[in-house]
Amino acid sequence: AEDLGDPPPSAAFAVLAEDLGDPPPSAAFAVLRIPRLGLTVPVARGISKRSVLDKGYVGHYPGTAAPGRTGNFALAGHRNTHGEPFRYVNRLVPGDEVSVRTRARTYVYRVDQILRQTAPRDVGVVRAVPRSIVKPSYGYDEPGAYLTLTTCTPEFSSAYRLVVWAKLVR
Numbered sequence: 001a002e003d004l005g006d007p008p009p010s011a012a013f014a015v016l017a018e019d020l021g022d023p024p025p026s027a028a029f030a031v032l033r034i035p036r037l038g039l040t041v042p043v044a045r046g047i048s049k050r051s052v053l054d055k056g057y058v059g060h061y062p063g064t065a066a067p068g069r070t071g072n073f074a075l076a077g078h079r080n081t082h083g084e085p086f087r088y089v090n091r092l093v094p095g096d097e098v099s100v101r102t103r104a105r106t107y108v109y110r111v112d113q114i115l116r117q118t119a120p121r122d123v124g125v126v127r128a129v130p131r132s133i134v135k136p137s138y139g140y141d142e143p144g145a146y147l148t149l150t151t152c153t154p155e156f157s158s159a160y161r162l163v164v165w166a167k168l169v170r
Helices: 011-020
Strands: 028-034 039-045 058-060 071-076 097-101 106-118 145-153 160-168
Touching: 028 058, 097 145, 106 145
Parallel strands: 039 058, 071 145
Antiparallel strands: 028 039, 028 097, 058 071, 097 106, 106 160, 145 160
């Protein structure tokens, strides 16, 4: 797929700048930690393959919420190649903790739902109140502070997406 770069900056980044200073594009502004997977990985703005994902970062979808805020803090990461930060994200189970550390504080989320396979075009999974438009029994009905992890599935393929949702607990 052709990499068209990132969409223009959004209001989510203004909120991040308030908490973190204004990190340059492709610079880490947070650290994602998933104890079950033994994963600690930097989070950068945007989901551009060239400037973010292919450098081993997890990317923050433009236009989605800042960590710890109401809305959906949505992230993308490679499952294979380029550091493969989300290689084993399929091993997460409801109840697992995921933390996001910024300069200001650490936010803790608890895994709540897992959508094992959906279409790459399923943009509902990263909306402020995330819900799959392909499989609408997955997702949420009410506003909250959500974390979404997205990656390709099955392994070594980009045919579908695997989605993990978590809710802010502290």
